[in-house]
Amino acid sequence: MIRLNAITRVFRMGDQEVRALNGVSLDIASGEYVSIMGPSGSGKSTLLNVVGLLDRPDSGRYELDGSDVTDLSETERARVRREKIGFVFQSFHLVPRLTAAENIELPLMLEGIAPAERKSRVDAALDAFDLKDRARHRPAELSGGQRQRVAIARATILRPTALLADEPTGNLDHRIGAEVMALLEGLHHAGTTLIVVTHDRELGARAHRHIAMRDGEIVGDEK
Amino acid sequence: MNLRDTLTLSCQTVVSYRTRSLLIVLAIALGVAAVVVLTALGEGARRYVVGQFSSLGTNLVIVLPGRAETSGGFPGAALGQTPRDLTLDDARFISHLPQVKRYAPLNVGVAELSAGGKLREVTVLGSTVELLPIRHMKLSQGSFLAPGSERSAQIVLGSVLAHEFFPDGKVIGQRIRLGDSRFLVSGVLAVQGESMGFNSDEIAIIPVDYAQELFNTNTLFRILVEARSRNDIEPAKAAIAHALKLRHDGEEDVTVITQDAILATFDRILRALTLGVAGIAAISLAVAGILVMNVMLVAVAQRTSEIGLLKALGAPAADIRRLFFAEALWLSLAGGAIGYALGNLGAWGIRLAYPTLPAWPPVWASVAGVATALITGILASLLPAARAARLDPVLALSGK
Ligand SMILES: Nc1ncnc2c1ncn2[C@@H]1O[C@H](COP(=O)(O)OP(=O)(O)OP(=O)(O)O)[C@@H](O)[C@H]1O
Ligand SMILES: [Mg+2]
Numbered sequence: 001m002i003r004l005n006a007i008t009r010v011f012r013m014g015d016q017e018v019r020a021l022n023g024v025s026l027d028i029a030s031g032e033y034v035s036i037m038g039p040s041g042s043g044k045s046t047l048l049n050v051v052g053l054l055d056r057p058d059s060g061r062y063e064l065d066g067s068d069v070t071d072l073s074e075t076e077r078a079r080v081r082r083e084k085i086g087f088v089f090q091s092f093h094l095v096p097r098l099t100a101a102e103n104i105e106l107p108l109m110l111e112g113i114a115p116a117e118r119k120s121r122v123d124a125a126l127d128a129f130d131l132k133d134r135a136r137h138r139p140a141e142l143s144g145g146q147r148q149r150v151a152i153a154r155a156t157i158l159r160p161t162a163l164l165a166d167e168p169t170g171n172l173d174h175r176i177g178a179e180v181m182a183l184l185e186g187l188h189h190a191g192t193t194l195i196v197v198t199h200d201r202e203l204g205a206r207a208h209r210h211i212a213m214r215d216g217e218i219v220g221d222e223k
Numbered sequence: 224m225n226l227r228d229t230l231t232l233s234c235q236t237v238v239s240y241r242t243r244s245l246l247i248v249l250a251i252a253l254g255v256a257a258v259v260v261l262t263a264l265g266e267g268a269r270r271y272v273v274g275q276f277s278s279l280g281t282n283l284v285i286v287l288p289g290r291a292e293t294s295g296g297f298p299g300a301a302l303g304q305t306p307r308d309l310t311l312d313d314a315r316f317i318s319h320l321p322q323v324k325r326y327a328p329l330n331v332g333v334a335e336l337s338a339g340g341k342l343r344e345v346t347v348l349g350s351t352v353e354l355l356p357i358r359h360m361k362l363s364q365g366s367f368l369a370p371g372s373e374r375s376a377q378i379v380l381g382s383v384l385a386h387e388f389f390p391d392g393k394v395i396g397q398r399i400r401l402g403d404s405r406f407l408v409s410g411v412l413a414v415q416g417e418s419m420g421f422n423s424d425e426i427a428i429i430p431v432d433y434a435q436e437l438f439n440t441n442t443l444f445r446i447l448v449e450a451r452s453r454n455d456i457e458p459a460k461a462a463i464a465h466a467l468k469l470r471h472d473g474e475e476d477v478t479v480i481t482q483d484a485i486l487a488t489f490d491r492i493l494r495a496l497t498l499g500v501a502g503i504a505a506i507s508l509a510v511a512g513i514l515v516m517n518v519m520l521v522a523v524a525q526r527t528s529e530i531g532l533l534k535a536l537g538a539p540a541a542d543i544r545r546l547f548f549a550e551a552l553w554l555s556l557a558g559g560a561i562g563y564a565l566g567n568l569g570a571w572g573i574r575l576a577y578p579t580l581p582a583w584p585p586v587w588a589s590v591a592g593v594a595t596a597l598i599t600g601i602l603a604s605l606l607p608a609a610r611a612a613r614l615d616p617v618l619a620l621s622g623k
Contacts, residue, residue, distance in 0.1 A: 074540060081535065087535045093531075093535075098235070107537065109232070112228075154536070
């Protein structure tokens with residue numbers, strides 16, 4: 001469960017101040033399916049980064065699964081990210097040198113899981129995301145939809161409690177985007193909290209809760 | 224991430240950036256190879272010189288006529304005196320010094336050797352029975368010159384001469400003509416090869432008084448003296464110089480040198496030279512280190528978004544630091560190993576081309592070369608690795 005309390009994130013560019021998040025308070029229960037929409041620059045990505053512990057708020061408190069994570073050290077934040085958060089990005093962010101299977105294996109490696117178990121879990125993931133015959137392909141040899149499937153498999157291989165997707169279909173055509181959304185929704189059905197930032201009204205509408213942002217503030221929150 | 228995965232993953236990275244990695248490995252390898260080859264050369268030269276000197280004899284003190292140090296001629300020259308020659312009496316006189324174990328007077332000249340219709344010019348040494356032990360020479364057949372009063376017109380031939388004049392192998396007891404006199408072959412020297420530019424396989428040795436007669440002189444070319452022990456070398460040198468000064472009416476007109484002193488000087492010079500070239504080669508390794516640092520910094524910049532991704536996946540800063548660190552370690556390890564192999568190959572080539580030069584790379588240089596490669600590689604990666612670990616994940620992911 002995610003609990004943000006009066007979160008502020010300010011970026012300073014020279015003498016200019018941008019309040020990317022301006023006193024945002026938000027509760028998201030475990031297993032929710034939330035979409036975040038809003039104009040460009042409204043603070044959607046910043047919010048996702050704070051929730052995913054990639055970014056630190058300048059003020060406010062953040063409580064994740066009952067414990068305060070606002071003041072954790074960098075190393076502890078890394079551990080929480082590894083164990084509880086999965087990120088899916090618009091540009092996939094696959095490591096170009098590694099094969100699909102090796103990309104999916106990365107979080108298992110970081111977690112220090114033994115090679116034998118890694119292999120069986122990666123095989124299972126390749127199966128689940130229909131990537132079996134692409135296991136030994138490098139990202140450059142994969143289609144956009146396949147790349148995003150690899151990225152999702154990687155994000156979920158450690159079974160995070162929350163999956164944060166920042167415009168996951170932004171680089172995909174409509175049909176493939178819908179397939180990817182279906183995949184993410186399948187994970188939500190399996191119990192994962194799903195938070196999706198999107199510009200696509202149609203895709204955003206599929207969520208069970210819709211958050212609207214503008215100028216670093218939440219201006220709409222409906223179920 | 225555990226050590227094995229860190230090493231595997233970074234190795235994979237090194238392999239996949241093939242051109243970049245090859246260039247770095249080559250730069251490091253050349254540095255290490257330079258250290259190995261150059262020190263092999265220096266050490267080879269040192270061993271060669273030391274070997275040449277030791278083959279001359281141990282605890283050797285050499286007396287030669289004339290003063291070597293004076294640049295303006297001999298002290299007596301201004302007074303119209305010629306420097307006094309070294310004589311057999313001088314040699315006998317210094318033999319009574321307590322520090323002297325044995326001595327051998329030496330005369331050198333060229334004469335015509337002939338037997339059985341064959342004829343050639345040879346270098347002739349005139350000496351006594353003591354020459355054999357002092358110069359560490361060995362016989363392959365027969366006996367050396369007879370000692371003291373029993374000496375007669377005997378000749379000892381170098382192995383090549385013996386073979387040339389008596390191809391059937393029957394050498395001992397044969398008669399041979401040297402200049403105008405006849406000699407009886409008493410022995411043949413064992414094959415020794417060249418030492419100090421002097422091939423003892425092609426010389427003939429006769430008793431010193433016969434040599435003086437042959438060359439019509441009563442002076443000596445050298446007196447070779449063997450001191451009783453290593454510690455007696457310097458006292459012997461001083462005592463000989465003093466004794467001959469007394470005998471020569473107070474004139475210091477002989478030079479006494481010790482092989483040890485010459486050897487020590489050469490040894491010192493060549494060691495310093497080896498160290499010097501090793502140092503110069505090590506500088507090329509430092510340059511390689513700067514190259515590694517540069518390339519690693521570029522790698523961090525190139526892979527910024529990848530670093531951001533690793534952070535998003537939950538990699539702590541330490542893991543990222545170790546990944547880059549391990550990458551540099553692989554590069555310098557490969558460079559060090561290849562350089563070591565290349566260097567040994569080079570040294571082998573040198574030994575093949577110059578068989579007399581024992582160009583073996585010294586162990587310390589190989590160890591130091593490879594260690595310097597590793598250390599520079601590791602040091603060079605510290606800054607880039609720290610920079611990678613410090614990257615802000617949000618900025619890194621957005622590629623900024
Ligand atoms: N690192 C940064 N430095 C300075 N300003 C930043 C930084 N990151 C974000 N901002 C600013 O904060 C505001 C919110 O940015 P954010 O990326 O969260 O917007 P967004 O809603 O995700 O927009 P988009 O839909 O275009 O992705 C913007 O005005 C942006 O310029
Ligand atoms: Mg955004």
